[in-house]
Amino acid sequence: MRLRNLFMILLLCMTVGVFGVSCTGDDGAQGPQGEQGLQGEKGDPGEVTEADIPETTGFYDFLESWGVEDGEVGCGDSVLTGTGPLPGPETLKALTPTERTGETATLNALLSAGCSNARFGNVEQTQGNLDLGSDPADNAIIFYKTARSEKSEMSTEDKEATSFDLASRTTTTKDFVEGLLFAELMNNGPSEAFERGLLHSSCGVGETAPPSIRGVWRAAKIVDSVQKYADSVTSGSPAVTETIKVCVRLDAHPGVTKCYVQVTGPDGTVATDDSATIALYDGTDLDEIVSNENINTGAGAGTVTTGFLFDGTADLDDAGNLCHLFGLK
Numbered sequence: 001m002r003l004r005n006l007f008m009i010l011l012l013c014m015t016v017g018v019f020g021v022s023c024t025g026d027d028g029a030q031g032p033q034g035e036q037g038l039q040g041e042k043g044d045p046g047e048v049t050e051a052d053i054p055e056t057t058g059f060y061d062f063l064e065s066w067g068v069e070d071g072e073v074g075c076g077d078s079v080l081t082g083t084g085p086l087p088g089p090e091t092l093k094a095l096t097p098t099e100r101t102g103e104t105a106t107l108n109a110l111l112s113a114g115c116s117n118a119r120f121g122n123v124e125q126t127q128g129n130l131d132l133g134s135d136p137a138d139n140a141i142i143f144y145k146t147a148r149s150e151k152s153e154m155s156t157e158d159k160e161a162t163s164f165d166l167a168s169r170t171t172t173t174k175d176f177v178e179g180l181l182f183a184e185l186m187n188n189g190p191s192e193a194f195e196r197g198l199l200h201s202s203c204g205v206g207e208t209a210p211p212s213i214r215g216v217w218r219a220a221k222i223v224d225s226v227q228k229y230a231d232s233v234t235s236g237s238p239a240v241t242e243t244i245k246v247c248v249r250l251d252a253h254p255g256v257t258k259c260y261v262q263v264t265g266p267d268g269t270v271a272t273d274d275s276a277t278i279a280l281y282d283g284t285d286l287d288e289i290v291s292n293e294n295i296n297t298g299a300g301a302g303t304v305t306t307g308f309l310f311d312g313t314a315d316l317d318d319a320g321n322l323c324h325l326f327g328l329k
Contacts, residue, residue: 060199062192062326065289066256067280075203082255085283086218086247088176092147107312110179111143114305115323119192121184121211130180141322143217143246145179148310166228166235173225175310178218181248183326185211192326196252206252213326215250219309239266244315247281248325257281258289260322276317278324 055074063071068079099108110132120139123132132142153174161167185193187210196210208214222243228235247259261277279286307316316322 058198058202060195062195063199063253065278066253066258067287068256073199075205077255079253079255080203080205084249084255084257085281086178086216086249086257087220087245087259087281088149088174088218092176092178092218093150094147095145108145108148109308110145111307111309111316111319112305113141113143113307113319113322115139115141115320119186119323119326121186123182123184127180127182132182140183141213141326142182143179143322144182145177147179148177149175161229166230168226168228171225171227171238173223175221176218177309178216181213181215181217181250183213185213185326187211200252205254206250208251210252213250213252215248215252215254217246217248219244219246221310221315241266244309245281245286246309246316246322246325258325259286260325261286262317262321264317276321 055076057072057074060068060071060073063073063079066079068077073079095108116139118139120141123140123142127144130144132144155172157170157172159165159168159170185191185196187193187197193211196213200206200209206214220243222245224241224243225238226240227238242264244262244264245259246261247257249257257280259279259281261279263276277286277288279288281287305319306314307319307322309315
């Protein structure tokens with residue numbers, strides 16, 4: 001009985017296997033294609049947002065000297081919406097109205113940079129609630145002082161003697177002064193003034209409309225004094241190098257900072273090799289745009305006017321070089 005049952009089970013498995021193979025075989029004729037099903041409903045394309053629409057841009061040649069490649073910007077670009085860094089601490093001690101009163105040669109008086117190429121007009125004597133004193137000269141940029149550092153920042157760095165040099169100590173002193181910038185571009189054709197007008201009309205950036213230029217500035221005076229030592233005894237007089245940086249940030253494009261840099265060597269004169277430059281400032285490094293060989297020549301050249309920034313004496317070799325902060329590509 002058991003043998004019979006086993007035989008029947010084996011026969012059933014073989015029958016199922018045969019039918020399984022024949023049911024899945026590919027040697028039979030293919031049946032006709034069935035009718036195509038109904039097309040499904042079209043999906044929702046989703047809501048179109050402002051991010052899906054490309055921003056319109058414009059080309060402004062003058063912005064090339066402010067770090068904008070090809071001068072092309074859109075109204076949402078960082079050069080128009082950001083805040084460029086200024087050297088030194090976040091805040092300086094504000095000057096009182098009495099401290100700001102005085103003639104050009106006094107400690108806290110405004111600095112007027114005369115520009116010889118007639119790119120600038122005469123700044124009005126009164127700017128808002130500020131009295132600029134006597135009328136500035138024609139073709140001038142006005143640097144009005146509003147604050148300065150309370151005390152100098154000082155640091156030292158020691159270097160041990162080597163086979164090639166004596167031991168030395170470098171003492172670095174930093175002072176800062178800041179204020180407001182005023183200038184009036186001459187609107188005499190397809191120039192920077194014209195392009196600034198287009199930018200202001202398209203993007204509405206800046207508190208004042210061109211050809212007026214408004215902004216903030218900060219100057220840093222960095223003095224490095226290097227004293228050499230031989231067997232712990234001073235060797236010779238200290239070698240002193242003075243660097244002055246005058247950096248500006250305009251309300252028309254506040255995302256970038258440009259600086260004029262002047263270096264006076266240990267011999268007390270402004271060296272001729274890359275001692276004066278126009279550079280962009282990113283908060284740490286300076287990216288040179290115009291070197292000393294081009295200062296005082298071509299578009300933006302200034303008159304040889306002495307500059308007073310920090311201590312009431314001449315500390316800018318040529319204040320007219322500040323004109324190079326504008327009008328250069």
